[in-house]
Amino acid sequence: MTFVWPDGSWMDALAFTWTLVLWFVYGRFADKLPPDEVAPGNLNQMMHQLRRIWMRRMLDRPERILDSALTGHSVSSTTFFASTSMLIMAGLLGVLGRAGDAHAVIQSFGFTVHSSELMFELKVLGLIGLFMIGFYKFTWALRQFNFACTLIGAAPLPPVEPGSGARFADHAARVMSLAVVSFNGGIRSYYFAMAWLGWFIHPMAFAAGTGIVVLVLLKRQVKSRSQASVAEYYEATGR
Template sequence: MELLPRLNILDWPDAIAVALTVVLFLAIGWAVEHPPKNRPSVSLLMADYRREWMRHFVTRQQKILDGTVITSLRQATQFFISGTMLALGAGLALVGNPEQLILVANDLNLQAQAVVVEVKVIFVLLFLANAFLKFIWSHRLFGYCAVLMGSMPNSEDPVAYHRAGQAAELNVTAARSYNRGLRSVYFALAALGWLLGPWTLMLTTLLTAGALIRREFASESRAIVMQRVE
């Protein structure tokens, strides 16, 4: 019960800033995964390429390239698993050390109590924890996909294209988890702005949301992916 009075310094701008961050995080995730039919996101466009990849995989004679690609995808998730794990460990160590939190507050010229800085750090850690779990699941799904690719029979076998479809959907699902993890990392960086105050959090959140929307719906890379041979 003693915690509530100590959090009185968190005023309504803090509540609005936190709510804005959470709402935009969820809204952008929904928009990326359920875009308008006339304006597909990069993630959705790449899902079609992943399915096409598995269809070509069935008839490709040399499959070394495919194994290399799936390995590189798993290595990417491993990198972020390690990175988020280190960040989580550092954040938890900071939360468990009130003296360090006071030093952080002093370095940032904040007039906040240690418990307030602690709450703000925990807010960042929630995004990092979500990213960590998403990356782990993505890594596992890419592994499942690799197993299905390895079990795929020759193209003459009627099971081949069914197995290719299964591998493709696992690949798409793994990529979806990977993208969700990346969005969590982006918003964890945005959440760091709260250490400088609610208005800074609103600004960093809006900038992050704008960057994600632009990259998914209005980027040069999207225009390149959209180019198809007629």
């Protein structure tokens, strides 16, 4: 039995494959946390090292109210995006329920490529899948932030032995960074969903949009003003 891509468009298949490749390649680059002794190669890795410094300095404070408040802010942001993902999925399911009408509206635009109703439904299902990935990423990030809150609550009080403090800071920072990795993965699904909308216009618009999204994300990781400021401070701390 031979699989036939709906509408028989090789451009659709190419654009979809291109997006999958960029999704996994960029995710591998942005989400990898290096060993603590390895110099960071992007903004996310620098932030991980700065979280280690944060956790070490927290141990010198008898009261950790500030640290708990900062972690709680991250929890609130993650909860907001998780809820928003659910609402978007509900809206897209509504579109899928009236796929015939929605498809007719899209096809009435003069700048969209012709596609079948089946292909339209697959594109909507793909969008739902992206936001579903985002939802699971956000909820896992939420749980990990809760783990980080527990670690902060269980942190040893000063004076702390140097070896014990360093171990705590390394583990607490890694748990928090893993939570941020999941959160970033959820945000990334929103960026890729914006590019996915180009597929309703033309497969090449979809492919180009995905490429632009990844270039923007790469620039923010290695060549943005925020990255430069964080790198400057990271170097000033003496690593």
